[in-house]
Amino acid sequence: MPDQLLFAMEVLLNGLMAGVLYALVALGFVLIYKASGIFNYAQGVMALFAAMTLVGIMEGQVPFAHLINAAFGTDLHVFGWQLSGLVGIVLTALIMIALAWAVNHLIFRHLVNQEPIILFMATIGLAYFMEGLGDLMWGADIKKLDVGLPQGINGWIDTVTFDAFGYGFFIDNLDIWATVIAAVLVIALMIFSQYSKQGRALRAVADDHQAALSVGISLNFIWVLVWSIAGFVALVAGIMWGTKSGVQFSLSLIALKALPVLMLGGFTSIPGAIVGGLIIGVGEKLFEFAIGPMVGGATENWFAYVLALLFLVFRPQGLFGERLIERV
Amino acid sequence: MKKVLVSAVAAALVAGPAAADLVFPDLSYRTGPYAANGIPFSDGYQDYMTLLNERDGGIGGEMIKVIECETGYNTEKGVECYEATKGEGALLYQPLSTGITYQLIPKATADGIPVHSMGYGRTSAKNGEVFHNIFNYPANYWDGASHAITQILNENEGDIADLKIALVYHNSAYGKEPIRTLEELSKKHGYELSLLPVDSPGQEQKSQWLQIRRERPDYVIMWGWGVMNQVAIQEAVNIRYPMDHFIGIWWSGSENDVLPAGEAADGYKALTFHNLGSDYPVYDDLKKYVVDAGKAAGAGDQLGTALYSRGMYAAMLATEAARTAQDMFDTKALTPAQMRDGMENLEMTEAKMAALGLPNFGPEFKVTCSNHGGDGLGAVAQWDAKAREWSLITDYFPADEEVLNPLITADSMAFAEENNITPGCM
Numbered sequence: 001m002p003d004q005l006l007f008a009m010e011v012l013l014n015g016l017m018a019g020v021l022y023a024l025v026a027l028g029f030v031l032i033y034k035a036s037g038i039f040n041y042a043q044g045v046m047a048l049f050a051a052m053t054l055v056g057i058m059e060g061q062v063p064f065a066h067l068i069n070a071a072f073g074t075d076l077h078v079f080g081w082q083l084s085g086l087v088g089i090v091l092t093a094l095i096m097i098a099l100a101w102a103v104n105h106l107i108f109r110h111l112v113n114q115e116p117i118i119l120f121m122a123t124i125g126l127a128y129f130m131e132g133l134g135d136l137m138w139g140a141d142i143k144k145l146d147v148g149l150p151q152g153i154n155g156w157i158d159t160v161t162f163d164a165f166g167y168g169f170f171i172d173n174l175d176i177w178a179t180v181i182a183a184v185l186v187i188a189l190m191i192f193s194q195y196s197k198q199g200r201a202l203r204a205v206a207d208d209h210q211a212a213l214s215v216g217i218s219l220n221f222i223w224v225l226v227w228s229i230a231g232f233v234a235l236v237a238g239i240m241w242g243t244k245s246g247v248q249f250s251l252s253l254i255a256l257k258a259l260p261v262l263m264l265g266g267f268t269s270i271p272g273a274i275v276g277g278l279i280i281g282v283g284e285k286l287f288e289f290a291i292g293p294m295v296g297g298a299t300e301n302w303f304a305y306v307l308a309l310l311f312l313v314f315r316p317q318g319l320f321g322e323r324l325i326e327r328v
Numbered sequence: 329m330k331k332v333l334v335s336a337v338a339a340a341l342v343a344g345p346a347a348a349d350l351v352f353p354d355l356s357y358r359t360g361p362y363a364a365n366g367i368p369f370s371d372g373y374q375d376y377m378t379l380l381n382e383r384d385g386g387i388g389g390e391m392i393k394v395i396e397c398e399t400g401y402n403t404e405k406g407v408e409c410y411e412a413t414k415g416e417g418a419l420l421y422q423p424l425s426t427g428i429t430y431q432l433i434p435k436a437t438a439d440g441i442p443v444h445s446m447g448y449g450r451t452s453a454k455n456g457e458v459f460h461n462i463f464n465y466p467a468n469y470w471d472g473a474s475h476a477i478t479q480i481l482n483e484n485e486g487d488i489a490d491l492k493i494a495l496v497y498h499n500s501a502y503g504k505e506p507i508r509t510l511e512e513l514s515k516k517h518g519y520e521l522s523l524l525p526v527d528s529p530g531q532e533q534k535s536q537w538l539q540i541r542r543e544r545p546d547y548v549i550m551w552g553w554g555v556m557n558q559v560a561i562q563e564a565v566n567i568r569y570p571m572d573h574f575i576g577i578w579w580s581g582s583e584n585d586v587l588p589a590g591e592a593a594d595g596y597k598a599l600t601f602h603n604l605g606s607d608y609p610v611y612d613d614l615k616k617y618v619v620d621a622g623k624a625a626g627a628g629d630q631l632g633t634a635l636y637s638r639g640m641y642a643a644m645l646a647t648e649a650a651r652t653a654q655d656m657f658d659t660k661a662l663t664p665a666q667m668r669d670g671m672e673n674l675e676m677t678e679a680k681m682a683a684l685g686l687p688n689f690g691p692e693f694k695v696t697c698s699n700h701g702g703d704g705l706g707a708v709a710q711w712d713a714k715a716r717e718w719s720l721i722t723d724y725f726p727a728d729e730e731v732l733n734p735l736i737t738a739d740s741m742a743f744a745e746e747n748n749i750t751p752g753c754m
Contacts, residue, residue, distance in 0.1 A: 007538075007542055010538065011535070011538060014534050014538060018532065018534055066627055069627070073622075131359075132359075135359065135363070139627075140358065140359070140363040140364055140367060141364050141367070141584070142364045142558065142584045142587070142588060143588075144587055144588045144590065145588075146590075151562075151565075151566060152565065152566045152568075152592075153566060153567065153568065170538060170541055170566075170567060172534075172566055241531065244531075244559060244562060245531060245555050245558045245559045245562065245588065246555075246558045246584075246587070246588030248361075248364055248555060248558070249360060249361045249362075249363060249364070250361045250529045250531055250554060250555035251531075253361065253529055253531065254531060257531075257532070285534065285535055288535040289535065289538075292535070296523075296525065297499075297523070297524060297525045297536075298499040298525035298526060298527045300527060300532065300535060301527040
């Protein structure tokens with residue numbers, strides 16, 4: 001098999017894996033938009049906040065230590081415990097639920113029936129508030145995150161492909177785990193929304209707020225629920241991206257990677273987020289591989305948006321988005 | 329009562345600092361994507377100034393005043409900080425950002441205030457006959473590119489004609505700085521250069537590292553900042569690239585960059601223009617007079633890190649230039665013009681550094697009217713992941729001036745022509 005074809009296959013596989021990571025971020029946006037019509041600008045910051053909280057809990061860091069020490073002249077930094085990744089994830093998930101409750105009760109409950117742009121602006125404010133809160137709670141330093149996920153080249157795939165083609169493919173173990181976790185997450189979400197009472201209520205709210213209210217579904221509960229799920233998805237995305245780069249402010253910028261995925265897949269479709277992520281991941285990686293060297297490289301950021309725009313021309317609602325019908 | 333209050337407010341508004349204070353603005357970034365790097369640098373810068381105030385009563389008996397202004401590593405905010413602080417009697421700006429430096433070059437030159445872009449900024453500012461108010465000693469980006477190639481030459485007995493070298497760089501003006509130098513050096517030494525840009529912020533670099541895995545360059549040089557560094561080092565680990573063949577510029581050589589990759593980052597190399605670690609007498613004084621006294625700029629937890637050391641070194645070079653100016657003009661209080669002259673006559677010797685509690689901390693160099701960049705000496709540090717520390721593995725060595733000087737002359741003369749500057753000493 002020609003080398004270039006082998007390389008292209010390797011790039012394609014890595015593009016699929018990268019796409020799953022993009023889809024994980026996009027999923028959080030979709031969940032909230034679907035249930036409440038809010039485009040949550042703070043989704044990237046939620047991933048950062050969740051990852052910072054997870055590291056802080058696992059390492060027994062005292063939250064707001066700098067503030068406490070400055071105010072009371074103490075020298076507190078750590079509680080002295082080290083927790084496992086699993087316990088840390090459970091505790092962080094509880095904190096994300098508490099955050100969801102606080103966000104709903106302090107902000108969005110007061111903005112019911114406001115224009116979408118007002119709700120969007122509120123999430124911008126929330127994003128900046130959470131950025132500062134995260135720094136104040138856990139500090140701005142870069143933190144190593146290790147919840148036990150394997151990283152580095154998958155030896156089995158390397159060996160098998162080398163035996164078959166004479167060239168071993170590089171697939172990162174972390175990406176494989178991300179794919180498995182994303183698949184489990186999506187299946188769990190689908191089962192939840194299809195077969196549980198709360199899930200059906202969530203779908204009812206997504207279809208029609210007022211009709212859902214008229215049959216006794218609590219909008220407040222559903223919003224807290226959906227922000228909690230989005231918080232958990234943010235935690236999963238934060239773990240995956242934070243394991244790759246360390247937990248740091250730049251994690252909040254991964255939201256930029258989700259935007260073309262949303263444009264392509266649609267803002268209201270969970271399968272759309274997944275398929276959109278895969279198309280963007282594969283498209284940008286293959287374009288960088290084939291065309292990048294001819295135009296100086298670093299094409300991925302802009303190509304993802306160009307690809308999304310191309311899809312928008314033909315399907316403005318995205319591949320799986322709901323067609324907007326306005327009756328006059 | 330009302331009159332008293334109005335008078336007090338008016339007095340507060342018009343009063344600047346005490347006229348005799350030596351004012352050093354600190355354009356810091358403690359928030360945003362680069363805060364993890366901005367915090368230790370600013371802490372080191374301010375703590376050294378505080379040490380001089382607390383231990384020595386300032387410089388030559390004149391107290392130092394540091395005005396901190398948050399830029400968030402944002403060029404517009406950096407310029408705002410400059411405009412907001414220059415009227416306070418600012419003697420010198422060290423913006424810790426190439427973007428801000430480029431914006432300040434014309435402004436500071438017009439205002440007669442010196443700028444010191446230590447290891448960043450516009451490389452050709454080394455030509456002091458064109459850039460009268462801009463200094464970039466002791467080393468610049470082009471020196472760094474040359475240092476990396478010299479190190480590779482030294483590791484290969486001077487013959488790198490058959491080697492492939494890849495540059496992984498931040499796709500910005502900063503990241504593109506070494507390209508011309510590396511291209512010129514490849515003509516001289518015969519190596520094959522490949523360029524791999526990474527878009528900001530650099531969170532996703534799979535394509536670049538798959539290409540490195542396919543092409544197997546003998547060495548990878550990195551020009552990164554922020555998250556790009558951590559991701560690149562992790563990706564290098566993932567593809568099992570030999571870390572001792574991976575060399576970063578000094579802005580890719582802090583603890584922040586290597587710690588997330590854990591022990592796998594062992595052996596990674598980075599260039600530097602100053603020494604590292606905390607095994608220097610000055611640290612005893614910093615603990616005694618600054619940290620333990622509760623006067624540290626930050627949490628006091630950054631002492632000895634690479635970027636804290638760099639901030640402290642920047643402050644030391646600033647205060648030594650101020651001392652030089654005081655001696656030159658026989659005055660304690662300084663004007664920005666006198667500070668500029670002090671910088672232009674700065675000479676750092678080993679005896680001077682040892683007396684400051686920093687023996688062998690930086691290279692010896694002398695600044696002159698025509699050479700605002702010093703002697704371009706640099707060294708290579710290597711990361712020991714088990715000990716979690718950097719250590720120098722070479723002495724300070726020079727850049728290839730035979731290649732660099734014509735580039736600096738060409739670039740600075742083009743700037744002079746564009747801006748109607750007649751080159752010459754002030």
